[in-house]
Amino acid sequence: MATQIDQVVQVLQATLSADEHTRHQAEQYLTQHAYAKSHVVVLMQVATAPQADASMRQSATINLKNLIAKGWDPRREDAARLHEEDKATVRANVLEALIQSPEIVRSQLNECVKVIANADFPERWPNLLETLVGYLATDDVPRVYGAVTVISVLCRKYEYKDKDERLALTPVINAAFPRLLQMLQSLLAMEDKREDAQLALLVKAIVKTYWSATYLDIPDALMRGDVYGAWIQCMHAIIVMPVPERGQPADPAERKHFPWWKAKKWALHVANRMFQRYGNPKQCKPEHKPFAEAFKRDCSCAFLESYVRLLSVLPAGGFLPDRIINLALQYLTTALTGSNTYKMMRPLLDDIVFQIAFPQLCHNAADQELWDTDPNEVVRKGYDIIEEMYSPRTAAVNFIVELCRCRSKENLPKVMGFMMQIFARCAEATRANGPAATPHPELGAALHAIGSLQDKLKSTTGYKEQIEPMLMAHVAPCFASPFPHVRAKACWCAGVYAEIEFQNPANFLALFGGVVAALKDDQLPVKVDATTALGSFVEAAEDIEQLKPILPQLLDEFFKLMNEVESEDLVFTLETIVEKFGEDIAPYALGLAQNLAAAFWKLTNSQDDKDDDDMNGALACVGCLRAIATILESISTLPHLYGQIEPTLMPILRKMLTQEGYDVYEEILEICSYITYYSPTVTPAMWELWPIMFDALESWGIQYFENVLVPLDNYISRGTEHFLAAPRYRDDVLRLCGTVILANEFPEPECIPAPKLMECVLQNCRGRVDDVVPGYLAVALERLPRCKGKYLKDLLIQVVANCLYYDAPLTLRTLEKNGKTNDALSAWFAMLSARTPNGKRKHHKREHDKKVCALGLTALLRAPAEAMPPAVAQGLGSITSVLVALLDDLKTQMTERKEMEENGYRGHGFWGGGDTDDEGEYVDEDLGDGGDDDPEDEKEPLDEEALRALAMKARKFGQFDPRGGDDDDDDDETRVEDDPVVAAERAWNEAQKTPEIPSPMSMHYALDLIEGPPEEAAARASIAKQIFAAASRTPWRSIRNLRVNGVAIDDDDVPALSGGDEGAGWDFVESAAGGTSPAFLELDFFGPDVFERLKIEPHQMRFTKGDEE
Known part of the structure; x- marks a missing residue:
């Protein structure tokens, strides 16, 4: 071991060498041997060796702290970790090391103890509490201080835990806090030792420990009247206690660090939180109301008096640290709403407002010095939320505002x-x-x-x-x-x-x-x-016309400022200008984009150079990207400009689409969405980003799949030829969707974009990607039985519907080949038929879902007889009935949406509106259906409409073609084909030639014969005329509740309704419309199989006024 210690000492000395090569070799050695047996123990021995040089001990302690932070309890299972024997040795010695070491080492060892205690207490460090309580019983001040510090660590471990988890703290409270209270009372009674800094540090440590133990709630053992009262008396004593003048630094900036001021600050923290939590009994939990009543009666005014006394030194020029002024004014602000506290404060308000609070708002010598020496810091502090939170100026103005609001x-x-x-x-x-x-x-x-x-x-x-x-x-x-x-x-x-x-x-x-x-x-x-x-x-x-002449001047000043200061507010204002001026910003769009890109790179580089997180800089980075997106939106009617701007943005997109752009990924994807959608073409440079996006999704960024789906949709819909030219693009889609849908590691919400992406391919590449159909069907049907959420289940079955719409014979052959026909269609029809007790659909609630299903069913009906499996052919009547009901619901939903839009509601979608709940309350379909009384219903995630709205701002461009095509007139024929009503009409026209396919069997028709484009109106009129066809197909007895142009036709006016098989003639409908062409037709229609299913003979059914079925 001695040899190992000597070697580590030499390496640590080398890390302090002036020679870069020597330092590099030493750092490499420490990295390579970090997890070697006994290495961590040796580092602790060097750090705590009294004879070692101070810089050596500090270096060893820093290395020890970093090693313990990484290797004591790493989150990843495959991460390197310290040996259990070494960890046991460290646990056995770290407390003594903490007590015996000087402050320069102790602060680092304290961080080590935090990591170890958070990971090991109480299970793997069971004797820790007993040891600490033993230390508290001694007269050794360093040992007692060390014990209090570690007890504080234990309490902080449970600060934010819920009530059940905080039960683990109960033994600590019971064993240590009675002794801590005794110590605090004794320390405060030692008036003759107030100038002892060690005593003040110990008081502060005890108060901080109490703060952590009571952070979310007061433990039962500390809420007992006598115990709580004793602690509160101590806090009050600390607040009113004069701070010794001796020992305080002369510099006010340093004076706030004086231990007694720190102790006073933490006592204020405790009192403020107690007042906020228990000062108003009416706002407390029922079990806390008696306690709150006692606090209000005994404590709130006592603390208020002490706070006012504390602040009273300010008018005469007395010193208080800024944070203490801030906390005291916070208490006074809360006291304004309490009847007893306001009553007490009322006579003092003039002095508080005009002698204490208002002067805090005044520009002072410190402000002017900072203004003269560091104007950038003035800007930073002025717009820094954290600075505002701690500022006495903010607390003072909040007091004045609250006073004028509530009193x-x-x-x-x-x-x-x-x-x-x-x-x-x-x-x-x-x-x-x-x-x-x-x-x-x-x-x-x-x-x-x-x-x-x-x-x-x-x-x-x-x-x-x-x-x-x-x-x-x-x-x-x-x-x-x-x-x-x-x-x-x-x-x-x-x-x-x-x-x-x-x-x-x-x-x-x-x-x-x-x-x-x-x-x-x-x-x-x-x-x-x-x-x-x-x-x-x-x-x-x-009226922005008056502002247009100064727009160049404004932008010029903005560009200059962006080079001087990092401010998200600056970027937000620029964003506002771009939004306001819209297309008028076009002449400056390129310059704006270039300046924002330069500012973004500057901010990014400055972020890399900073050791700690800079929230303002990060927000400014996001602001730059948002402003760029706003510019791209503002020039949407000038697509030629995108080609000029794209090269400026491409370096940002390439870098930030990797993991380096994690914090701004959504903003980057929004920019990609605009470029891929509004540019005249998707350029080769933009196609270079495709593999970067897929790499992100497949390695680290699957949570962004919903956002990435927007530009991917644009790539496929607007760059279809390029997409089809290289098989790797289709392979990428199938590989990604298969991985996401079939792997068990992804939660269902993260799987939802996958079937949407497959739909995009099928709808935009009809007839040209036959090779993907088997793979898409296999992936969707394999996952379908394991779905728990209805929304994902809907989307997967819609893959089948899209495949049918793409090529019904190919889809049926594939399903038959794999033995999946019955499974797929049975599941689909069961979902289409499922209703809640109040008649609402359980599945396919959005307009788009219904349209996709209707187009799939229509394609199934139009499939050639030779391509239709026998099981499908035998069920064509049921398929037709399901389709008719689906179209009826679709018509109702579209009508309701249009009515809502006429009344001022605007949904988010391109493909249609929402639904209504059971009470008729409108529910935006983007959020799912909130009105079903089915207990299994759940809110559904945002769908395609919301995604497209993110990128293309649908509110400006009306309905969106689901295939992503443009609005050229020569595309009208294709769009009509995509109308489910027109497609169904064609299917039924063909059904007339196929006796095996019956007409629609049971539905309520509400046909607007003139609404919409001429093609749609003609299609609906054709359907109406088919109903009133030859007697052999539609007898009068199959029709009830006839209304023509909104006028009900009484049964007495239609003698044929009394029975018989007379044909329902169109001439009667025209005569009922007064001899003119009917504009709106409504009726209930029943076909022969209705009677067969109900076991009722047709002649037994009579439709007379007032009768029920």
Whole structure:
């Protein structure tokens, strides 16, 4: 072992060498021997060796921490892991190492303990709790501190666990917390030792441990009245306790790290959460109401008093760390809604608002120093959510806003009066002594407050009418302020009110002009705030004609700013401009795309250079891609521009379609969708992305299959010839779909895009991909019996329907060859017949589903006799009945959708609308059917309509051809063929020549004979005339409830209805329509097999007024 230790020491020394080659060799050695027997133990020995050099110990500890993090309990089964014997040795010694080591090593060892405890406690580290409790009983301060630190780790392990999982923490609470409470009480009583930093650190550690143990709920052992009261008294004592002056750093930026301030901060955390959770008994769980009543009565006002006392040092210039001000103002904000706390605070409100809260909004010396030295940091902090969360300025403005919201009657006038006084005082100072004499910190704060109160002022009578005059009198002049922070706040404040209804349009333009001028300000933060405000003004502008002349100037300023700062708000504003100007952006589309692409690469590279996650940079990356997608949408009517933009975007697409683009994959796919859909052709460069997409789906990105389906659909539908030219494309589809559908590792929602992709191939390549039909059928039918969800089952059986529509004889031969005909058709017909108790379909609920099934059934009926298996031929009557019922439901669904659209509803789909639930409530078909009372029904995932809407914005382009073709007039004939009603009509025309195929047997007809394109109207008229055919085919007795043009025909007017076999003549229908061509026909029609199934002779059925069947 000694030799191994010496060797590791030498290697660690080499990692600190100035020679790069030496360092590289040392790092390679550590990597190669990381999981060697005893290596981790040796690292810990070096890290904890007192005689070792400090840098050596630190290097060893860092390596130890990284190794334990990766190899102690790796998630992957095949990952390298540490030996169990070494892990046992580390567990046995890590606590002592933690206690004995200096802080530089202890902080790293603490991370090791977190990993080990999270993985091993309590099962594989059963003696840990007993050891820690033993440490707590000693007088050894480092040992006690180490024990508290590890107990805190155990509590943090269960912070976010549910109630049942947190039961594992009960032994820790029972064994350790009574002792922790005693220690905390004793430490707080040692007034003479308050200057001892170690004592303060121990207090902070205990309070943090209590915070973690009570994070989601208070354990029963800590909720008992005496125990809870004791802990709360300690928290209150810490809050009111004076912080010793001795030992505090002179620099305010460093002073916040003083241990007693940290202890006070965590006590505030605890009190705030208790108040939020139990301050209002009415909002508590029933079992907690008695406890909450006691907290409200005994604690809420006591803490409020201590918070106000804590904040009272601020008007006199006293020091409080920003986070403590933030937490204290948060408590006061919550207290505004409580009757007892507001009553107590009410007399103090003027001082709290105007002496404590409002000054936090004022521009101070620290703000100005940052503005002068690092304007980029000013921008970052100004738009950083985390910074806002911890900022005292945010907490102060939230307090003022909440005060004016929930206690507005007596406070809103006072607050607004105070702001108006500031505006008047600043204006007077400017008039008297010039702009430089303006009390600018207060002016900026007033603008901040006025802007933050926007929601209240916009909705309150007496104030909303005064917003426009206020903006012109007090905000507009601030655009010319000599103080940059005031100009920035003026831009922001004007922006939040841009959407109000201006009585004088010139005022809107004046404010807008001030914002536009600020884009050329010499101060970066002003330009960024102006940019954000600009988006609001552009969004609110009703007439963009006045803005068009300045569009080049706006874009030029944007391009300059994008090179200076990383801001998602900047990109979002650009996106707003592109959306607003639409096609007018076309002349600048290429330049915009190039600048956004450059900004994206810059942001991506800066992300790679940063050690930690930069949320703002990541959002800005996403914003760039979204703005590019918006540009591509805006030029959709100018397809020639896509060829100019595509080369700029291609490097981004190639790189980000790999795993490197995981965080922006959806945005990248949206860009691909636009290019493949709107470009005149799918270019060879775009086809190079096809294998990259498939590689992603087959290796790491199957969760994006639904998103990838959109561009894949476009490749196949708009690049059909290229798709068919290379067999590998068809092979890719079959391989991927087979893997996804047949493998058990994928949940059903991730399988759903596969049958959709197969449908895309079959519908776009009819007659040209015979070789894929057997594979598609085999995959779909093999998975079908194992389906649990109805939606996937529907899609798989629709593969059979699509194959029939593609080529019915080929499909029937394939099914017969594999012995699957009966299985496939029986399952399909059972699904088509399945209804809920209230008559709704259980399967194929969307319009598109019904159309696919209808086209498949029609193709089956039209199959040549020689291609039809005997079992199918014998059931043609049933097939016809199923088809008729399906078309009837389809007609009803389409009618309901059109009515909803006429009433202002717009669905998402290209292929049709939704359905109605049992009470007639409309249910968007994209979300499945929510009205069935079948307990097995489940919500269905988003379907093709939603996918296409993502890429092509269906709302702008109306109904979409399911084959993805264009709208050329010469394609009309093909589209008519795809209409299920027309296809069925042709099938029935052919059925007249085939006696084995009966006419439709039982249905309710509602035929609009003039609606829609002439071809469809003619087809429906043809069906109607077939019903009223020769007496040998349609006797009057098969017709009931006849209505012509909405008028019911009484049975008395149709003597033939009393019985007999007279033929139902079309001439009677025309006469019932007043001698004109009928426009709308409605009837119930029964064929001979209805009577046969009901065991009723035809002459026994009489259709007279009021009779039932």
